[in-house]
Amino acid sequence: MRYKRKDYFRYEFKEPLHAFFRILRVGRKEVNTSKGEARIINISPNGMKLNTSLDLPHSDGHEVKLSISFHLNKRPFHLPGTVVWKKKIAGYNYGIYIDLDETERKGLVEALKVYASNHDNRNEI
Template sequence: MRYNRNESFRYEFECPKSVTFKITDVNGIKTATNLAHAKIKNISPHGMRLLSDLDIKLKGSIKADFTFSLYSAPITVKGIFVWQRKELHGYSYGIEIESTKEVEKMIVEELKQVSKGTVYIKGK
């Protein structure tokens, strides 16, 4: 599955959420890295955009386990790094979430709780 920025449901955080991750597989070779930290800029049930100081060289396939909390429940998902872009202060990464129906439902339910307290102001 390719990263789809135009997915109909993508929640953008004004204040990015914290996420921790460990790389578990590089080009089919099992590995275990130290715990790394990043921020979630946006998320959907199938993918997310991370912001990080780390320069992860995306050559081939890199898989990781990600743990984060959107509202209350901790969520752990497996994901694949799809793209990397240099930013002014660090890097952003596109992550494809290897989601199940259960994980998708949990992400949607947590985002419903997050959005209850959000006020949108429509500009001209």
């Protein structure tokens, strides 16, 4: 899978957005972990940068599938994600690929536009 950061805009949160995640699969093994806390640093319709204190098993070469939950404008989002990169910075930063259908993508874009207009007009959309 190829991660293409430049396909869509990327919204940078002034204050990281609180989120939760669960690991659903590591490699070919299905798992069901408890919720981990995270912060969304930035997001686009195809991906996000996620920060957490937890060290996910990405470095051993196994694909890690997540379910990421957060609220944007009081609307709940539950997005499927795949870890594509990992960096140890203030805990761990992860690049997450999110695979949305066109309806889900449009819903996320609209929610981000509303959020941006209500929170910080200096961010580009």
